Amino acid sequence: MESGTVTTPFGRRSMTLGMLSSQVASREIEPDKTVDKWKLYRALCEARPLLGVTDRALAVLNALLSFYPKNALAQEHGLVVFPSNAQLSLRAHGMAEQTIRRHLAVLIEAGLLIRKDSPNGKRYAHKGRSGEIDEAFGFSLAPLLARSEEIESLAAEVIAERMHMQRLRERLTLCRRDITKLIEAALEEGAAGDWMTISAHLRGLLARLPRVPTAAQLAETLDEMELLREEVVNQLEMQLKTQNQSGNPAQDERHIQNSNPESIFELEPAFEKKQGERAVGNNDPNTEPSDERSLKAPTPSGRASGEAARAADQPAGHSLKSFPLALVLQACPQILDYGPGGTIGNWRDLMSAAVVVRSMLGVSLSAYEEACAGMGPENAATVIACILERGGHIHSAGGYLRDLTRRTEKGEFAIGPMLMALVRANAGARRNVS
DSSP states (O other): OOOOOOOOTTTTTOOOOHHHHHHHHHHHTTTTEEEHHHHHHHHHHHHHHHTTOOHHHHHHHHHHTTSSSEEEGGGGGEEEEEEOHHHHHHHHTOHHHHHHHHHHHHHHTTSSSSOOTTTSOOOOEEEOOTTTTTEEEEEEEHHHHHHHHHHHHHHHHHHHHHHHHHHHHHHHHHHHHHHHHHHHHHHHHTOOSOHHHHHHHHHHHHHOOSSOOOHHHHHHHHHHHHHHHHHHHHHHHHHHHHHHHTOTTSSHHHHHHOOOOOOOSOOOOOOOEETTTTEOOSSSSTTTTHHHHHHHSSTTHHHHHHHHHHHHHOOSSSSSOOHHHHHHHHHOOOGGGGSSGGGGOSSSHHHHHHHHHHHTTOOOOOHHHHHHHHOOHHHHHHHHHHHHTTTTOOOOOHHHHHHHHHHTTOOOOOHHHHHHHHHHHHHHHHHOOO
16 A cells, blocks of 8 residues: 655655645545546546647556556555566567656656655565555556546547537538539629639638648638628529529510629620521620621621631520630630730630631631531630640540530530639649749
8 A cells, every 4th residue: 555655756866846746636535536547548648738748658658557457546456556667668569668767757747647666766565464565666646546537627628629620620611612612603604793803712711721720710710711601692692583583574575684793704695596586796885786787797807707707697506605705714815816906805806716726726617617506606716715725635626626516415515614624724823933
């Protein structure tokens, strides 16, 4: 059994007030108090960050606990274990004795062990005539028993904090996914809005987080991202209401309008059939629908303008929506060099540039006309711009265009993902250059 006197270290090791405090606390253990040593050890492993001990030190403590003969720590069984360093090394998976001594000092400094040294510094025990241990010299596990409630409380605190962090990370991941997919859907459907700025804002919020963020940093970022998600949802809901109102069958005519006039993306009018006639989109507000023939007629600017006019005359096949011209030019900036005067200001300019580019890429006129018939002239010009942007990765531009046309007629191809991939690629290239 342990004596109630204060014990001091052997040799040159000095006594500290922390050691004295551990010994005083150990004398206040209730006589009938017991605790399962392995359950307490698992709590120690959980509470390790708050106790200031390393995993290697806990491995040494595990070896010490294995020398305690009972599963329940209790004063009536004695609380001192006295293995040699060689025995500890065997049960600590071959850890060097010098390393073991260093980690034992860490456990004592943390107030988890008490060193009870013999007069000569050796570890041993005195047994009575009945074979029971009267007094032992080694390491006392009394601080573990005395601090069991504190250790379990610290373990519960660490577990709760870890669960809180896990929930924050889950909510952050879901919120990021929601915003990203809503932006992609808005761009694919051609919804009006400054989606590139919103996407950049999202990337900025995520880039602000450190590699190992705290719970407070995660919570702050999550609050801002949830506000951003709410803003995106509200903007899309408003546009859905506007579309529902404009699509009311009680109305005599169907109007194509931009629900957000202040958007940076100008929505170009799409080609649609009305009362047996084809109306051609026009960016010039001064041009009336009656000017249709003047828009279709070839101009003296040459073959490109003539082919662009014939492309505009192609009937639309599968109903693909055209995308905002600003988005197309952001995804495919190389097409700008082939526009009239080195610039593109409207869909007519883009279709003229596409005619020049399709000839340069070796795309036959028949393949381009089929694309215009299957996708619509605006989308065919958009695909040509995408092929130009990815020219180094496409071996046969004509065959690729014919394949996309066939997939469009089957409803298996969408231009949105292709545009978004090019937008992201161009953004990454600009970051690398800067």
